[in-house]
Amino acid sequence: MPLSLLKYGFSKDYPVTGDIPATPELRPSYDVVIIGGGGHGLASAHYLSKYHGITSIAVLEKGYLAGGNTARNTTTIRSNYITPEGVAFYKEGVSLFQGLSQELDFNVMFSQRGQLTLAHSEATLRSFHLRAEIGKHMGTRTEVVDARGVEEIVPQLNMDRGGALEILGGLWHADGGTARHDAVAWGFAAQASRRGAEIHQRTEVQSVEVAGDRVQAVVTNRGRIACGAVLIAAGGMNYDVALMAGIELPIRCYPLQAMVTQPLKPWLDTLVSSVSLHTYLVQSSRGEIVIGGGSDPYQLYSTRSTLDMKEHLAAGAVHLFPFLQGVKVLRQWAGITDMTPDYSPIMGASPLANLWLDCGWGTWGFKATAVAGKRMAETIAKGRVPDVLKPFALERFETFRLLNEMGATAASH
Incomplete structure (x- = not known):
């Protein structure tokens, strides 16, 4: 048996390929450009390609795959929040994690x-x-x-x-529970890649071209990309990326x-x-x-x-x-x-017609990976925000309809 395994491993016809293809050349345009190759961006690419038939997707990551906050969290998954809107959202997130290994055909070690x-x-x-x-x-x-x-x-x-x-x-x-953070990211990345989504590592967004009320293109260190829609899901860099498009978010x-x-x-x-x-x-x-x-x-x-x-x-x-x-x-x-000031994320529409936000996650981003990806994909594909995301709109800071989740974290801030 060991000899057979050695022959298999050293064979020129070794059939196993990598889960994620090597970084391809950038195309001139994509239907959807996702800024941020962490859990949320990769999950959005998966749900867009699998459930909405959108495969012309470029996920842009300035570093390596899921090397930001997705690689730097403590893997907690829960839904014991304070506001009814928050509990409903994270409850759906827990439910998705319960079946995520089957969804991705990849063991995410959910416990x-x-x-x-x-x-x-x-x-x-x-x-x-x-x-x-x-x-x-x-x-x-x-x-x-x-x-x-x-x-x-x-x-x-x-x-x-x-x-x-x-x-x-x-x-x-x-x-409450935990899941393996890198397994979650790789599972979403592998599924999205199999359906045609492209993952571009070492690809840093340098500017965003805006004309009227729309984003026309995203300029990176590897070239310019025209886009039909853009999703900002860049973790700790969300404020800076949004500012490139002329949008100042209430984020610190x-x-x-x-x-x-x-x-x-x-x-x-x-x-x-x-x-x-x-x-x-x-x-x-x-x-x-x-x-x-x-x-x-x-x-x-x-x-x-x-x-x-x-x-x-x-x-x-x-x-x-x-x-x-x-x-x-x-x-x-x-x-x-x-x-954010109310310790709740910002999800949904931005002041620009084709720019969507998945920002302001603070310390609770990993547990929302699956549900944020699913719901943001639905938002982009249909061009409208589903009911479960409406309370998290950017406009709540103008209308003072805040979702105060201060104290709902595992440790106070």
Whole structure:
């Protein structure tokens, strides 16, 4: 058997091809140009090509495939938000992740093991009751548990009884889970490529040509591309790309850091987060403890990690699980979060007729990868915004119909 495998591997007729073709030459024009080769852009290309028959698509990525925030997140998937509009949107996202491996014929390693958010004060518990009732009303599995319930879900936790950070209860979200971020991106990329969509890595957008109320072309470091429609899904660079088209978005960008420890034997079955400690933890399929927290307190376009954040995350993790003291940190990284004033994304139409927005994702972009791709593809193909996206319109900042999701993240900002 080993000899047969060696012969197969070294054969000139080796039949296996790459999932994603090499970067082709740019064509003069495309029906749809997607700026951003991360999860959202690739998902949009997949849904456009599979369900709407649009295959003349160019996905432009200035770096490497999914090398921005898609490669720099902590893989959390959930729908326990505050507003009914937010819960409805992310609930659809969770549902899509449940069948995503079948959709993409690619194992995205989705693991639905629940998320537990800890309450260290009565005020936090009251806010959890509100979120639980909204979640139940919208059909999600979200409930408040007391201190005993917390211990039953995660018995290893330090309850800190009588201390300043005593755990009084928690918000248990049984729908929460994780998926492998690079598998999600590659799955969408492979499917879109098979249907004719082109993925152009190392292709940086340098300017956007606008005539009247339409985008005429996108100019890149590899040439000019005329386009029928444009989607901006560039993660932390959304503000800058939109500004090329003369649109100033209500976005400010902050670094968001995380880190992982050395692999440990499996012991943490759920996602655990503490708003008061600005810390959350989840164990990966490889045994690493992924530790994340809040955004840095200053605006910056940087993916460098810092010692003070490493110390903060380590202190929070050790407080919750004291036996982690002495465990080695393997990696630390940062992404760029594009935050809006109401902590909700901007999706749908722009002031230009053929320019569409998938922006303002802050710290919640990965969990929305599938649903944002599906719904933005529908928007582009039909030329109108579906009902589930209408609350996230850019115009809400003019009409003051905001969707306040502050405090709905796994760690406060």
